[in-house]
Amino acid sequence: MRLAVLGAGAVGASVVELAADYGHSVTAFADSSSAVVDSDGIDAADALAAKRTDGVVGSDDPSDALSADYDVLVEATPTTLGDAEPGFGHVRTALERDRHVVLANKGPIAERFPEIRSLEAESAGEVRFGATVGGAMPVVTTIEDVGPSRISAMRGVLNGTANFVLSRMAAEGLDYEHVLAEAQDLGVAEADPSFDVDGTDAALKGVIVANVLDPDGGYTLADADVDGIEDLPGSMLELAKEDGRTIRLIVEFADGQVRVGPRLVPENAALAPAGTRNAVQLETEHAGQLDISGRGAGGAETASAVLSDVERLES
Amino acid sequence: MSDAQTDVRAYTLRLELVDEPGELLRSLRPIAEHGGNLLSIFHERGNVTPRGHIPVEVDIEATPDRFETIVDGLRDAGINVIQAGTERYSEGMTIILSGHLIDTDLSDTLSQIQETKSATVTDISLSAPAGASDISSARMKLATESGSTEEVLSVIRDIAEEKDLRLVEPLTTGGAE
Structure with a gap:
């Protein structure tokens, strides 16, 4: 397949880097201000080096990438809320051109799912978004395999930064500010970690899962009940620990409601992963609880989920 | 369904015992004598009520008839029965609260929870690292x-x-609902 990759952050860059390994070529690659387009396939190493040294991926205009020759548009621009632009516009353009779309950007699926589905219905292209939930973990595809109607609930730890902060606070008895600063030093937390610690990022993933489990629900971020872990007192984690429990930022979808907040879980539970790991538990009709865990973020991890989605388009 | 008077049900008894040796054993005797099946005893030894008594929570199984006799037997023996519930506190739940717990009147918080009638606070641990x-x-x-x-x-x-x-x-992860 020929891929057009929009977004040159950790995920977009990794897709460009790994595409050849998966047997695909990249015919267009763009960040917010520049692009490189070549219908015979761009030189991935050159483009990535240019991004690192000059801050641009090439000398073309970003809009050239959108109109280039490609089979699959990989939307990996930063997640935006509300109208989810420019991501949503990119998806629309590709579908109107009867091209497939694979998203790593959560915005369009979390905020405008019904519109995406109706654009897809009009198009010969297909939309896949497994990379938006849980990075490398096969959450969306597992739900598709089991069957959304046979799953009554989803509970998960879907934000590695928040999980890192909570597990370090519990293990070391350190306070919130201290651990957050440490996470920023380690590159686990971004300079502005608001979306990770206030629950927004986990909520977006919960909303996406809700849209998969209940396709007519039309869930958006506004429907989610969201609480974060900011300034959580260390004494809460201490009291939990004394009782063989711990606190995790849990996203839950059950009975038509998406809910995110710190919750008490047994210390050794499947939903109490350590460090930046993520975990998801599906409540299935015939098979009890199904647990998935793994790396929920990271460039190569998320890119591998994008490329798996591209493979699914071929089959 | 089944005959209500012969149906064995679970009951919770809340007792307050005088802090003297043998009191716990004495409180259990009427239960055994009148055919109650002891399920569990929660003896809050370190906890003393304002009156200096020791709260004890006893879960038993008995038919409704026998349960009445047991409660009468306890009262006859001079045991302080605080609550003889027909309800069964069958689910345990742990929560953690944080904030200005003392300034916002912790005992009022506890009373408000108890007033729900469907719950009883069985244990509390406080951590106030900064006073x-x-x-x-x-x-x-x-x-x-x-x-x-x-x-x-x-x-x-x-x-x-x-x-x-x-x-x-x-x-709460499924099954329990």
Whole structure:
């Protein structure tokens, strides 16, 4: 397949880097201000080096990438809320051109799912978004395999930064500010970690899962009940620990409601992963609880989920 | 369904014992004598009521008839029966509250939870690392009537909101609902 990759952050860059390994070529690659387009396939190493040294991926205009020759548009621009632009516009353009779309950007699926589905219905292209939930973990595809109607609930730890902060606070008895600063030093937390610690990022993933489990629900971020872990007192984690429990930022979808907040879980539970790991538990009709865990973020991890989605388009 | 008078049911008895040797054994005798089946005893030895008594919670199984006889037998023996519930506190739940717990009257918080009638606070642990006037946290174990967890949580959420406390709820993972 020929891929057009929009977004040159950790995920977009990794897709460009790994595409050849998966047997695909990249015919267009763009960040917010520049692009490189070549219908015979761009030189991935050159483009990535240019991004690192000059801050641009090439000398073309970003809009050239959108109109280039490609089979699959990989939307990996930063997640935006509300109208989810420019991501949503990119998806629309590709579908109107009867091209497939694979998203790593959560915005369009979390905020405008019904519109995406109706654009897809009009198009010969297909939309896949497994990379938006849980990075490398096969959450969306597992739900598709089991069957959304046979799953009554989803509970998960879907934000590695928040999980890192909570597990370090519990293990070391350190306070919130201290651990957050440490996470920023380690590159686990971004300079502005608001979306990770206030629950927004986990909520977006919960909303996406809700849209998969209940396709007519039309869930958006506004429907989610969201609480974060900011300034959580260390004494809460201490009291939990004394009782063989711990606190995790849990996203839950059950009975038509998406809910995110710190919750008490047994210390050794499947939903109490350590460090930046993520975990998801599906409540299935015939098979009890199904647990998935793994790396929920990271460039190569998320890119591998994008490329798996591209493979699914071929089959 | 089955005959209500011969149907064995679970009951919770809350007793307050005088702090003297042999009192616990003495309180259990009427239960055994009148055909009650002892399920569990929660003896809060370190906990003393304002009157200097020791609270004890006893779960038993008995038919409704026998249960009445047991309660009468306890009272005849001079045992202080605080509550002889027909309800069964069958589900345990742990929550953690944090905030200005002392300044917002912790005992009032506890009374409000007890007033729900479907829950009883069986254990509380307090952590106030920066002193009583600063942020403190409390872990509470509650016994709730089966099926009333959500109702009890919603009362606690209201209390937490009203007193500006942070509440961490337990995650209930299926099966238990």
